Amino acid sequence: MTNGVWVLGDQLWTEQSALANCAEEKSQSQVIFIESLHHAQELPYHLQKLVLVWSAMRHFAQELEQAGWSVTYKIAEDFHSPLIEWIEQNKITELRVMTPSDRPFAKLIARLNLPCPVTFTPNNRFIWSDLDFHDWASKRKHLIMEDFYREGRQRFDILMVGNQPAGGRWNFDRDNRKPPKGKLTIPEALWFEPDDITTDVINSLNSAAFKSSHEYWQLQPFRWGVTRQQALQVLEFFIQTRLSDFGPYQDAMVTKEQTMWHAMLSPYLNLGLIHPLEVVEAAQQAYSQNQQWELSSVEGFIRQVLGWREYMHGIYIYMGEDYPERNWFNHTQPLPDFYWTGQTQMNCLHQILTQVKEIGYAHHIQRLMVLNNFGLIAGISPQELEDWFHAAFIDAYDWVMQTNVIGMGQFADGGAIASKPYAASANYINNMSDYCKHCIYNPRSRTGDNACPFNFFYWDFLARHYDKLKNNHRMSLILRNLERIPPEELQQIRQLAAAWHEA
Ligand code: FAD
Numbered sequence: 001m002t003n004g005v006w007v008l009g010d011q012l013w014t015e016q017s018a019l020a021n022c023a024e025e026k027s028q029s030q031v032i033f034i035e036s037l038h039h040a041q042e043l044p045y046h047l048q049k050l051v052l053v054w055s056a057m058r059h060f061a062q063e064l065e066q067a068g069w070s071v072t073y074k075i076a077e078d079f080h081s082p083l084i085e086w087i088e089q090n091k092i093t094e095l096r097v098m099t100p101s102d103r104p105f106a107k108l109i110a111r112l113n114l115p116c117p118v119t120f121t122p123n124n125r126f127i128w129s130d131l132d133f134h135d136w137a138s139k140r141k142h143l144i145m146e147d148f149y150r151e152g153r154q155r156f157d158i159l160m161v162g163n164q165p166a167g168g169r170w171n172f173d174r175d176n177r178k179p180p181k182g183k184l185t186i187p188e189a190l191w192f193e194p195d196d197i198t199t200d201v202i203n204s205l206n207s208a209a210f211k212s213s214h215e216y217w218q219l220q221p222f223r224w225g226v227t228r229q230q231a232l233q234v235l236e237f238f239i240q241t242r243l244s245d246f247g248p249y250q251d252a253m254v255t256k257e258q259t260m261w262h263a264m265l266s267p268y269l270n271l272g273l274i275h276p277l278e279v280v281e282a283a284q285q286a287y288s289q290n291q292q293w294e295l296s297s298v299e300g301f302i303r304q305v306l307g308w309r310e311y312m313h314g315i316y317i318y319m320g321e322d323y324p325e326r327n328w329f330n331h332t333q334p335l336p337d338f339y340w341t342g343q344t345q346m347n348c349l350h351q352i353l354t355q356v357k358e359i360g361y362a363h364h365i366q367r368l369m370v371l372n373n374f375g376l377i378a379g380i381s382p383q384e385l386e387d388w389f390h391a392a393f394i395d396a397y398d399w400v401m402q403t404n405v406i407g408m409g410q411f412a413d414g415g416a417i418a419s420k421p422y423a424a425s426a427n428y429i430n431n432m433s434d435y436c437k438h439c440i441y442n443p444r445s446r447t448g449d450n451a452c453p454f455n456f457f458y459w460d461f462l463a464r465h466y467d468k469l470k471n472n473h474r475m476s477l478i479l480r481n482l483e484r485i486p487p488e489e490l491q492q493i494r495q496l497a498a499a500w501h502e503a
C-alpha cells in the first residue's frame with residue numbers, strides 16, 4: 001500500500017493534515033507538488049504572486065525531501081496528466097489531499113477522475129474548524145463579527161483575565177483612527193533578496209510569452225519572503241518594530257509609504273507558511289512581556305487575525321455557492337482600465353494602483369476605502385472588481401476575496417457581513433491621507449470643473465439607491481444630508497456622474 005499526498009500551493013506547512021496523517025508512514029508515502037502553467041493563466045495574476053507561490057512551493061518541497069519524504073515536483077500544463085503518471089508509476093493506492101480552502105479547487109479535484117480513491121483530510125490552516133464555525137453560525141440570526149471575535153477570545157483564551165477581557169473592554173477600535181498629521185516616523189519594512197530558487201522562477205516568468213499575458217505587473221524587484229523561516233522573521237520583526245504602534249495609524253495612508261505599521265503577514269498566512277494561532281499567541285506573549293505597550297494596538301492587531309480573518313473564512317464556508325454572484329445594488333458598469341494601468345488623475349487611486357503594480361500589496365484602508373470604495377460608488381460590477389482584486393494582489397485567494405470584495409467591500413450580499421456600505425466621499429480620504437494635497441481635483445467640491453469624482457459619485461450613489469438604503473438606520477443621518485442638497489445641485493452632481501461614465 002502506498003499513500004500519496006498532493007500538497008497544494010497554499011498548504012505549505014509540515015503539520016497540515018494530509019502530511020501529518022502520513023508522517024508515521026513516511027517510507028510508504030509519496031508526495032507530489034504540481035505547478036500548473038494553465039492554472040496560472042486563468043487570470044492575469046500579479047507576476048510577483050506567481051513567483052511567491054512557486055518559489056515557496058519549491059522551497060517547501062526541498063524541506064520535505066531533507067526531512068526524509070519522497071517528493072516529486074512537476075511543472076506541467078495541467079494537474080491531471082502529471083497526477084496520473086505519478087499515481088501509476090508509484091502504484092499509489094490512496095491519494096490524500098488536505099481539503100482546499102478555495103471551493104473551486106475542491107471541485108477541480110473532484111472532477112479529475114483519478115485511478116485511485118481521493119481522501120480529503122480536514123483543513124487545519126485556520127484557528128476555527130469549519131464545523132465549529134458552522135455550529136456557531138447556525139445558532140444565530142445575525143452573524144456579527146464582534147460576537148464571533150469575543151467568542152474566539154474566550155474559546156482560545158486570548159487577552160483574557162479570567163473570563164473578562166484584558167483592560168476591561170473587548171474592543172479599542174475608537175482609539176485607532178488617527179489621521180496622519182505632522183511628521184510621522186514610520187518603521188522600515190523587512191524585505192528579502194531572492195535566492196537561487198527564486199531567481200530561477202523569476203527567470204522562467206521573464207519569458208516574453210508569459211509576461212505579455214500578465215503585462216500590467218512589475219516582476220522585479222521581488223522582495224517577499226518564500227520560506228517559513230522568513231515568514232517567522234517577518235512576524236518577529238513586526239512584533240519588535242511595529243506592533244506597539246500598530247493601532248493609532250492603522251487607517252492612515254501616506255504617499256510612498258507602502259506598509260505603514262501593518263504586519264505584511266497575509267501572503268505568508270495565506271500560503272500556510274505560518275499559522276494564525278501562532279501569530280496571535282506571539283502577539284499576546286509580546287504584550288505580556290511589555291505591559292507598557294498600548295493594549296489598543298495589540299488588541300487591534302489580534303482582532304484582525306483572530307476576528308476578521310477567521311470570520312471571513314468562516315462566512316465563505318457557511319454561505320451558499322451563489323455568494324460570488326450576488327449584486328444587491330445591480331451594479332453593472334465595467335471596470336475602468338486605470339485599475340490595470342494605474343493611469344488616472346485621481347491621485348489617491350494613482351498612488352495606490354502604482355504601488356499594487358510594484359509589489360502586489362496595499363494595506364486594508366487603501367483596499368477598502370479607496371480601491372473598493374470607488375468601485376462601489378461608481379457602480380462598477382462587483383464581479384469584475386473581484387476578478388481584478390484576485391488578479392492584482394499577492395495574498396488573494398477565492399476564500400478571502402469573496403467575503404472581502406463582494407461582502408464587506410461592495411455590500412453585494414445586501415448586508416450579510418457589513419451593517420452599512422463602506423461608501424465615502426473625498427472627505428474621508430482627505431482626512432486619512434495626504435493624497436488630496438497633490439491632486440488636480442478639489443476634495444471639497446462636488447460640482448464644477450475640478451470636483452472630486454469621489455464626491456459626485458458618492459452623492460449620486462446615495463441618490464440612486466435611496467430606496468434600498470432608507471430602511472437601514474445606520475444610513476439615516478447620511479440620507480438626511482442628501483435630502484438637504486438643493487435639487488439643482490443634486491441634478492448637477494448626477495449629471496457629472498453620468499458624464500464620467502460616458503467619457
Ligand atoms: P494587517 O493590517 O497588519 O492585519 C493583520 C492580518 O489580519 C492580515 O495579515 C490578515 O491576515 C488579517 N486580516 C485583517 N483583516 C482581514 C480581512 N478583512 N480578511 C482577512 N484577513 C484579514 N486579505 C487577504 O489576505 N487577501 C486578500 O486578497 C484580501 N483582499 C481584500 C480586499 C478588500 C476589498 C478588502 C477590504 C480587504 C482585503 N483583505 C485581503 C483583507 C486585508 O486588507 C488584508 O488581509 C491586509 O491588508 C493584509 O495586510 P497585512 O498582513 O499587512 O495586514
Ligand code: SF4
Nearest residue numbers: 346348426436439452
Ligand atoms: Fe482622491 Fe479626490 Fe483626494 Fe484627488 S481629491 S486624491 S481624487 S479623494
